[in-house]
Amino acid sequence: MTPENAPEGAPRSRWSDLDRPPLNAAALRRAMLRPGGLWTSLDVVPTTGSTNSDLAARAASLEEGAVLVAEEQTAGRGRLDRTWTAPARSGLFFSVLLRPGADVPVERWGWLPLLAGVASATGLARAAGVDMSLKWPNDLLVKIEGEERKTGGILAERAGQDAVVVGIGLNVTLHADELPVPAAGSLALANAISTDRDPLLRAVLRSLEQWYGDWRAAGGDPGPSGLQAAYAAGCATLGRTVRAELPGDRTVTGEAVALDGDGRLVVATEDGERQPISAGDIVHLRPAG
Template sequence: MTSSDVPDNRWSDLGRPPLNAPALRRALLRPGALWTSLDVVRATGSTNTDLVRRAAELQEGAVLVAEEQTAARGRLDRQWSAPARSGLFFSVLLRPGPEVPIERWGWLPLLTGVAVATGLSRSAGVDTALKWPNDLLVTIGGDERKAGGILAERADDGAVVVGIGLNVSLSAEELPVPTAGSLALAGAVSTDRDTLLRAVLRSLEHWYGEWRAAGGDPAAARLQEAYAAGCSTLGRSVRAELPGDTSLTGEAVAVDGDGRLVLATAQGVQPVGAGDIVHLRPA
């Protein structure tokens, strides 16, 4: 990792200036706040990998942001990349216990999705839909496109590291695949990454605080309701590609109290706790 607190040349790319780490710290690191440290590095393999490795030496609320990730990972160890300073690539360290029973920690990626969507709605003016369990979708030309994703991992000391990757200023020519998108392509009113990161982290602090105060109860924290309202998977015909090379097809009808996607299939109602969800186009 290399620090970018003092960039070599702040204006080497006028369209993509580096993040202002000192200003971000002044805005977010307050007494009593969730966020306890914030570091910005020029490049690293994966912010999640770095925080998982360092978890035992860090307080809850540590934030690590990379201007560029060279070995970024999504779910199922999928690789993805983006040009330097074209998005927000960051991870946060959380310790939900003992206030939240461990069986409710599975809500953390969904909670993060709600927080990101809420923060972006306010700061970028973009409606971000949630595809269960952890994709962030934007609408471009009438089509849903993936603009970001969320990955939660456990550290050896019991902490949870949640990583967020979000395409901000990518042009159509820079998209890694045709089904990808970015906030800029979705018509964002702002692509200032400092503003967007502050909004997302403040939103995450709010939702995490509500959820923890409710003992992890997603209904009491109004998290289950908020997730359902923003989830584009619900009400659609989907195919769930499950571990073990099996699949289920049905209508996504609910997200239950454990964060599982409930499908109404020809064989009855079945909850899905893990797997890839494919949104099927109407016949």
């Protein structure tokens, strides 16, 4: 029986949408939790407001490497107080707790959302077979009929003095009529070879563990860890004409020419100035004509 022909008021079961089966929490734990590994706990909840908020609230009582996954988020958050909504079990909505600690100076923690972007893109490229790119600072892009569409986003937030919660939201099986805005996309619409969320989540977590380990071993230095080069190689923003919408209703327009050692986007303006952008909304502008 499908949701469309179920009796009105009938309770939804885990089999209500066979195209969107639930995650197998037990299998995910067996695959991801291992002695000496980064991931120390993994919980899957049916629904919550925000996995970032939930994990941040419990950060003091959790070890590094805690993972919280929600089948549905009712108050998912993105940068600049934007909301993130999607049908239940249509994507991956999860957060991880990291404690870079004494190994990484606090001034380098700003690389964590960029690291999560590289890890997500590389993991999903292998597991889903889609060519993903990164829009600075925290968007995951796919191409659908030749057009770049946002299919995922990343939000990193401090949790106390020594922890960072990194949240990742990814549209997996959303149909065209379910997209929140026309510029959004999903792995399914990008013709992914797999939309099975269990192996996709495992791939992202394994990739994140590898990149985080290398970055931490290098003291958070994006050069020796390979992070800066990897982000630049996969960044669709570099080489483009962009408009940076900055706090205080200021804008900067120019060519995005580099990513500096602090993870800032360097924009070359028409007057020859090179301006590093540390926070703001970036709009990819189409070439004139």
